[in-house]
Ligand SMILES: [Fe+2]
């Protein structure tokens with residue numbers, strides 16, 4: 468009897484489901500960042516707004532990367548529905564706290580997919596995920612650095628203006 | 644998985660069966676035939692997965708607890724598939740059992756193919 472399931476698709480249905488959940492998570496990230504860009508813009512934080520616009524685009528790119536991978540492997544990529552995006556934030560600082568939370572949750576979620584791949588010896592998907600692990604290193608670094616500006620510069624006086632200016636300059640250029 | 648039945652010159656291999664139904668695979672057509680609820684229906688790879696999804700999405704518990712007067716009949720319609728099932732709750736449960744057994748057997752076949760033909764010992 469032919470192994471039709473495997474002939475049609477490289478992914479197990481569990482891994483395919485996890486990848487589709489990740490597609491949704493990346494889409495959610497993109498929408499959250501877009502909302503943050505809007506909030507920052509409305510409140511006069513132009514550099515931060517630009518920073519979040521760029522992040523939103525990156526997340527969209529991540530979503531498509533997962534999306535195309537699922538299709539390339541013979542799976543069914545599902546275009547996600549994204550709802551309940553927060554429109555208002557209580558403070559400038561809260562925006563960055565939530566940005567870091569979001570990145571941490573993405574890293575944890577990709578780690579969970581990798582654990583599943585290890586379990587079923589799906590080294591092909593594991594190799595694909597490596598790109599994302601490197602990316603998450605950078606994403607978490609940038610989000611953490613941004614939040615640290617609130618401690619280093621302080622919010623008093625022209626502090627928030629200073630913080631905003633520095634957010635645009637955060638870079639991760641580790642060779643490791 | 645050894646039993647072979649011949650229906651109208653198509654070679655079927657039985658994948659899994661219960662008292663209520665059976666699933667056969669056709670290697671030449673790359674598809675499955677499901678003998679259930681009084682009919683034999685052909686499903687290709689995509690449609691078989693969609694059928695499983697549709698059946699698994701039915702909340703059996705919710706239907707059991709529902710005290711409304713509507714009949715507990717589920718209509719299973721699959722996009723781009725010629726077949727449609729109108730099933731009672733008991734049939735839904737039987738179909739769920741049939742499909743989960745089928746997927747276990749397909750997984751087992753995958754492992755056997757790997758061990759016998761694909762992996763260098
Ligand atoms: Fe991402």
Ligand SMILES: [Fe+2]
Pocket residue numbers: 496526570573606
């Ligand atoms: Fe990110």
